[in-house]
Amino acid sequence: MARADRDELVYPREYALSKITLVLGILFWALMLVGTFGIMLLYVLIGYVLYLFAQSALIAHIKGNGVEVTPAQFPDLHAQFVSCCQTLQINGSPQVYVLQGGGMMNAFAARFLGLQYIVLLSDVVDAMAEHPDGVRFYLGHELGHLRMRHIGKHFLRWPALWLPLLGAAYSRAKESTCDRHGAACSTTPENAARALAVLAAGRARWKDINLDSYARQLSETGGFWMSFHELTGGYPWLTKRVARVMEHKPSLPRRNRWAGVMAAIVPYGGRIGGAGVVILYFYIVIFILTIGLPIYRDQLPRLHAYLMFSETAMTRSALEDYYINNHDVPSSLAEIGQKEHLNNGDTLALNEHNMTITVTSHNKSMLITPGINKQKHISWYCTPGTDMQAAQMPATCVNGGH
Known part of the structure; x- marks a missing residue:
């Protein structure tokens, strides 16, 4: 088996998408760090600790x-692994494990504290028992992830990976790159294609699959919904993956342009795909309608009352100064240089007998009454007026304060 040239094993679009996502991700972090450096460092530290555990x-x-x-x-699996590492010119081999997968047909790579791991789920190993290159393809695919540093190296570009179209395209490009690595470890393109076909036909039927007939299913991937779900998903359709390992540049149908327009408004949702993101949006909207809006309607009057109290701050301060200096209440707001009509349309009225301020906003009114606290300072207390309730009064005003 000839050694593979690294550049030939990388899907052409991965390099460009990798650079774009990295630049956009770094730009996002730079903008965040400019204004909130300390908070961001704290979040990063918390995130890293959670990731570590x-x-x-x-x-x-x-x-x-x-x-x-x-x-x-x-030893048979180990020999295939060593041969694949030699083909891909990989030094410092990762540790390889076989793990019972509970029926899942898969393999994956992992990194932890500088060490690398490849895990073959037992069902894949068993399914490929009669395939000379089956396990070799999966080993090559996962070695591709480790070689290209796809695992655990997304911190800088992470913000850009959520962008519509871009994040999903980068993910699909990485999978295509790793399929090329798997194909390089296989003795023939057909063997690589049959190894992938087990993901479509299962652990027994893959042996009988007609690859030419399967390749003809490519014609169905250009429709609106097929295009949309691929553009928002992290994996190319399996029919395309099989066609690509059989020949580097297969003739593929063009995606539906309107699917691209719709996919452009759907952030990349990782493995849950476009449908998962749409469902997530649906639940967010339901949450807002059933929980968020009632909370908002409940808090809005309280916010309005707080703003009504806050806009009297200068008037209250002027009244305090006048009372301390004159031991009396002014006859009007004009006497202390305060306006009765505010710029936002609200109005203030002064009771010259007890120095109570009545603030009226949008036909709602609040009474703000002074009192002398234990420290001989003036404190202000709120009571509801027209169309307002006691529960809506600001806490600083109910308890007394400036």
Whole structure:
């Protein structure tokens, strides 16, 4: 098996998308750090600690329950792994484990504190028992993720990965790159295609799949809904993946342009895909309508009352100064240089007998009455007037304060 040239194994669009997402991600972090450096550092630290615990739990589960592939343990798998590393010119091999997957047909790569891991779920290994290149393809695919640093290296570009179209396109490009790595580890393109076909036909029927007939299903991927869900998803359709490992530049149908327009307003949702994001939007809207709006309607009058009290601050301060200096109440607001009509349309009225201020806003009124506290300072207390309730009064006003 000839050694593979690295540049040929990288899907052409991955380099460009990688640079774009990195630049946009760095720009986002730079803008955030300019204004909120301390808070951002705290969030980053909290996020890293949470990631550390989650990743350590995964690695502990793999090491504690999986079977490490070594020359003495599953030597056939180990020989395929070594051969694949040589083909891809990878030094410093990661640790490889076989783990019971509960029926899942998959494999994955992981990083933790500088160490690299590849996990083959047992159902994939069993399904590929009669396939000479089956496991080799999956090993190559996961080695591609590690080689291209797809695992755990997204912090800087993370904000850009949520952008519509861009984040999903970058994810699909990475998968196409790793499929090329898997194909390079296979002895023939057909063997690589059949290894992928197990994800479509299952652990037994993959042996009977007609790859030419399967490739003809590509014609169905250009419709509106097929295009939309691929543009918002992180994986190319399996029919396309099979076609690409069989030939680098297959003839693929053009995606529906209107699907691109719709996908442009759907942020990338990772593995949940476009449908998952739409469902998430739906639940957010339902939450807002059922919980958010009632809370908003309840808090809005309180906010309005707080603003009514706050806009009397200068008048209250002027009244305090006048009372301290004259031991009396002014006859009008004009006497202390205050306006009865505010710029926002609200009005103030002064009771010259007890120095109570009545503020009226949009046909609602509040009475703000002075009182002498234990420190011989004037405190102000609120009581509801027209179309207002006691529960709506600001806490600083109910308890007394400036």
